[in-house]
Amino acid sequence: xxLLHKLALIIxxxxxxxxxxxxxxxxxxxxxGSRHALTAVNLSIRPGVSGLLGPNGSGKSTLIKTLxxxxxxxxxxxxxxxxxxxxxxxxxxxxxxxxxxxxxxISGLTGIESAQMVARxxxxxxxxxxxxxxxxxxxxxxxxERYRAVESYSTGMRQKLxxxxxxxxxxxxxxxxxxxxxxxxxxxxxxxxxIGLLSxxxxxxxxxxxxxxxxxxxxxxxxxxxxxxxxxxxxxLATLSKPMRSGLHLRTVGAAESLVVELRHLGYEVTQPARxxxxxxxxxxxxxxxLWQAAYRARVAISRIEPATNSxxxxxxxxxxxxxxxxx
Amino acid sequence: xxxHDVGYRRWTGRRTFPWGRWWVLALVGIQLVWRGTWLKRTxxxxxxxxxxxxxxxxxxxxxxxxxxxxRGLADFTRIVGQDRAIxxxxxxxxxxxxxxxxxxxxxxxxxxxxxxxxxxxxxxxAPRLIAYDVRTRAYLLLFSRPIGVNEYVLGKLCxxxxxxxxxxxxxxxxxxxxxxxxxxxxxxxxxxxxxPLRVLAASVWLIVPTSLVAxxxxxxxxxxxxxxxxxxxxxxxxxxxxxxxxLVQISVQxxxxxxxxxxxxxxxxEFLSPxxxxxxxxxxCFGLLPEQQSVGPYLIGLVLVSLLAWMVVRRRxxxxxxx
Numbered sequence: 001x002x003l004l005h006k007l008a009l010i011i012x013x014x015x016x017x018x019x020x021x022x023x024x025x026x027x028x029x030x031x032x033g034s035r036h037a038l039t040a041v042n043l044s045i046r047p048g049v050s051g052l053l054g055p056n057g058s059g060k061s062t063l064i065k066t067l068x069x070x071x072x073x074x075x076x077x078x079x080x081x082x083x084x085x086x087x088x089x090x091x092x093x094x095x096x097x098x099x100x101x102x103x104x105x106i107s108g109l110t111g112i113e114s115a116q117m118v119a120r121x122x123x124x125x126x127x128x129x130x131x132x133x134x135x136x137x138x139x140x141x142x143x144x145e146r147y148r149a150v151e152s153y154s155t156g157m158r159q160k161l162x163x164x165x166x167x168x169x170x171x172x173x174x175x176x177x178x179x180x181x182x183x184x185x186x187x188x189x190x191x192x193x194x195i196g197l198l199s200x201x202x203x204x205x206x207x208x209x210x211x212x213x214x215x216x217x218x219x220x221x222x223x224x225x226x227x228x229x230x231x232x233x234x235x236x237l238a239t240l241s242k243p244m245r246s247g248l249h250l251r252t253v254g255a256a257e258s259l260v261v262e263l264r265h266l267g268y269e270v271t272q273p274a275r276x277x278x279x280x281x282x283x284x285x286x287x288x289x290x291l292w293q294a295a296y297r298a299r300v301a302i303s304r305i306e307p308a309t310n311s312x313x314x315x316x317x318x319x320x321x322x323x324x325x326x327x328x
Numbered sequence: 329x330x331x332h333d334v335g336y337r338r339w340t341g342r343r344t345f346p347w348g349r350w351w352v353l354a355l356v357g358i359q360l361v362w363r364g365t366w367l368k369r370t371x372x373x374x375x376x377x378x379x380x381x382x383x384x385x386x387x388x389x390x391x392x393x394x395x396x397x398x399r400g401l402a403d404f405t406r407i408v409g410q411d412r413a414i415x416x417x418x419x420x421x422x423x424x425x426x427x428x429x430x431x432x433x434x435x436x437x438x439x440x441x442x443x444x445x446x447x448x449x450x451x452x453x454a455p456r457l458i459a460y461d462v463r464t465r466a467y468l469l470l471f472s473r474p475i476g477v478n479e480y481v482l483g484k485l486c487x488x489x490x491x492x493x494x495x496x497x498x499x500x501x502x503x504x505x506x507x508x509x510x511x512x513x514x515x516x517x518x519x520x521x522x523x524p525l526r527v528l529a530a531s532v533w534l535i536v537p538t539s540l541v542a543x544x545x546x547x548x549x550x551x552x553x554x555x556x557x558x559x560x561x562x563x564x565x566x567x568x569x570x571x572x573x574x575l576v577q578i579s580v581q582x583x584x585x586x587x588x589x590x591x592x593x594x595x596x597x598e599f600l601s602p603x604x605x606x607x608x609x610x611x612x613c614f615g616l617l618p619e620q621q622s623v624g625p626y627l628i629g630l631v632l633v634s635l636l637a638w639m640v641v642r643r644r645x646x647x648x649x650x651x
Contacts, residue, residue: 068472071650090346090474098472104465107456108360114469120352121473123343132339139336165469170339194336202336 020082022047022173022205023067028076030062030229037062038073039229045207049199051216051237052209054226055320060209061101063226064175067207068098081172094122097166101177101209103158111146111153111161112137115168122169132168140164141190155182163191167198174198174206180215192218213312223312225319232319240315247281247308250291258298266294279308349475353483358490361453370449371494377441378499384433385507392422392512405432411618427520430507431614434500434523438530438610442496443603446534447563449491454542455555457484458641462648463550471649481543481641488539497531530613534606537630540637541602547644563602570601595621605629 023045030038037059054060065071067080069089078085080092106114112133119129137146140160145153150161159182166174176195180188196219198204208220216223216237223240225233233240252259256278263270263280271279283291288305295302361367384404391397401422402415414432417425461467470480504523508516541562545555574597598604605626612623 065650070471093472093474094343094346096472098468100465100468100472102465102468104468106356106360106466106469107460107464108363109356113356117352117356118469118473120344121349121470121475123346123349123474124339124341125344128341132341135334135337138334162469167336168339198336202338 021045021079022081023207024077024079025066026077028066028073028078030059030066030071030073036229038066041076041226041229041231043224043231043234045205045222045224045234047203047205048221049195049206049208049219050222050224051220052207052224052226053211053213053216053316058226059229060226061177062229064098064177064207064209067175068093068096094169095172097169097171097174099159099162099166099174099176099179101181103155104162105150105153105158107151108149110149111142111157114150114161115146115165118165119168124169129168133164136164136167137161139167139194141187156184156187159183159191160187163194172204174204175209176206177209178211179208180210180212188215195219213316217312223315225316227320233315237312240312246284247279248283248285248288248291249306249308250278250280250302251304252276252278252295253301253303256300259295259300262294262298263291266290273311281308346474347479349473350479350483350486353470353475353480354486354490357457357484357487361487361491364452367449367452367491370445370452371491374442374445374449374495375499377437377445378503380441381433381437381499381503382506384436385430385503385510388422388426388429388433389507389510389512391418398422401429404436405429426511426516427523428616430504430520430523431526431616433507434503434527435530435610435614435616437500437503438496438534438614439607442499443534443606445495446492446538447560447603449495450488450538450542451556451559453491454488454539455546455552455559457487458543458546458645459549459552459555462547467645467649477642477645477649480645481638484543485539488542489535492535492539493531496534497527500527500531526613526615530610533609533613533627533630537634537637538602538606540634540641544637544640544644547641566601567603570597570604573597573600599625599629 021044023043025041025043028038028041028043029036041059041063052060052063062071066073066078066085069085069092072086081095083091083095085092106117109117112130115133115137116129119132120126124132134146140163142157142160142164145157150158153161159179163176163179166176174195179195180191183191192215195206195208199206199219206219208216210216220237222236223233224231250256250259253276255275256272260270260272260278263278268283269281271281273279280291285305285307291302291305387397388401391401398419402418405414405418414425414428418429422429461470467480471477501524504520504527507520508514542555542559545558546552549555577597598608608617608621608626609623609630611617611621612626617623
């Protein structure tokens with residue numbers, strides 16, 4: 001199984017049809033007393049960047065800890081990179097890099113010492129560990145701050161250090177739990193660029209757990225939505241973005257209320273996600289003439305017409321609502 | 329982009345032996361502890377009693393040729409609780425008493441100054457070792473690597489063992505070497521060859537249970553001050569409870585206090601005091617335990633306490649890492 005997996009990773013890009021999943025969960029459950037954190041989770045994640053979405057308390061952290069062998073499931077089978085847990089927990093941790101959501105550091109160490117220590121724990125020898133630590137700190141954009149105690153770092157710096165430490169042993173799979181939290185917009189963009197680069201150019205698979213949907217849209221190929229300990233959605237982002245029914249999405253100059261009234265008067269199903277945006281269901285691109293006429297009658301100027309797509313926010317909210325979770 | 333920034337590069341090196349990675353935790357822990365200025369000063373001070381013990385070795389070797397020094401040495405053996413036979417041997421045939429005298433000097437070194445500084449050093453080092461990791465969530469960083477809970481605990485224990493060995497085992501072995509070099513010829517080695525082994529045994533019985541208990545306290549809190557308080561309270565309260573109960577028993581039974589002190593009736597209160605339990609085991613290690621005393625219950629007690637402390641740390645770290 002492990003050999004097959006390695007072979008599949010080698011020929012990953014050219015023949016994606018035979019690529020084995022990097023993560024496989026079969027009927028995995030985990031209960032903490034009477035609380036069910038995961039219920040009969042079946043999941044298969046292919047190489048690439050996968051976004052793990054879910055409201056607070058949905059079981060994301062438990063799922064991640066299960067993948068790292070930190071939490072032993074109550075039932076079911078877990079395979080990561082072809083290694084079965086909990087038996088091959090060392091092999092999994094040797095090949096997985098993890099960025100925890102929580103702030104975590106060794107008190108008293110500088111950034112470079114911390115990275116070097118983590119490298120040595122992952123099996124890099126003394127001087128090589130130091131060399132590699134400098135290399136990944138450069139990649140994570142940590143400059144001279146690496147010689148300061150980690151306690152004195154800002155939240156953003158600590159995020160970057162955690163990211164560098166996760167990469168230090170060149171893992172095949174990166175599990176990133178909220179990696180852009182605490183980063184300013186510029187740093188956030190750089191972090192997402194790095195994630196994309198690692199996936200595209202170095203063939204790393206990434207499981208990105210986040211609440212920030214634009215992050216998922218920017219870098220992920222696949223989306224997994226977890227709610228109340230169950231998988232609600234597992235699909236590629238491209239498939240999810242296709243609308244269930246055909247329609248057009250309009251942007252107007254100023255308020256669009258009168259156009260909404262006019263279109264409803266014509267018998268179309270209309271949604272208004274924002275003051276200056278309208279979704280018209282059932283219309284195709286070739287029917288745009290109708291829209292221009294309706295806009296003329298409603299005295300509204302249209303600035304943009306495009307085929308409608310499902311928004312990730314919409315998919316997320318629908319999936320979460322279906323599970324019985326009531327978002328605030 | 330700076331010139332030295334080569335971007336991301338793959339790493340294809342060879343990994344080190346997987347089962348020895350707890351050693352990294354131990355080394356990093358030792359380095360971090362060493363950065364404390366107060367600890368360095370305390371470590372220097374903890375070697376001062378070794379100077380006094382070295383003077384004891386010197387006096388003993390001198391007393392072989394200078395009989396006027398024997399009285400002081402015999403008084404010393406009485407003060408540290410040895411029986412009349414040893415005192416008489418020191419007075420009459422000091423050269424034949426070398427093994428006993430060296431053992432008494434080493435035991436006195438372990439039992440009196442070093443037991444106290446051991447409590448102090450462990451109280452300075454151990455409370456932070458796990459409590460800080462729990463507070464700063466460093467365990468997430470560590471346990472996502474190929475490190476198990478047992479290896480983590482072993483790494484942390486090594487930090488305490490290292491510093492305790494510096495203040496107990498190392499000076500005791502140095503004292504033994506001083507004794508050998510001060511003696512008239514190297515033939516004394518055949519007479520005292522077992523003493524370094526006894527030093528190692530006494531060190532193990534001192535270091536292992538104490539460090540495990542200290543780490544157990546450290547694992548139970550995120551505030552190292554509470555762990556330090558619990559550690560010192562255990563020693564002070566244990567010693568006070570033993571002393572008070574022994575005094576009460578002696579006063580109830582009557583008779584001269586000094587003679588009743590080591591009676592079998594009073595001895596069972598020793599189980600309340602870690603200091604006295606360790607003292608008895610060390611007496612046994614150096615072959616100086618009174619004949620009427622049995623070391624078995626003390627050894628069993630220490631083993632049980634060590635196992636319990638190990639289980640507490642393991643359980644706590646498992647809880648923390650899966651929470």
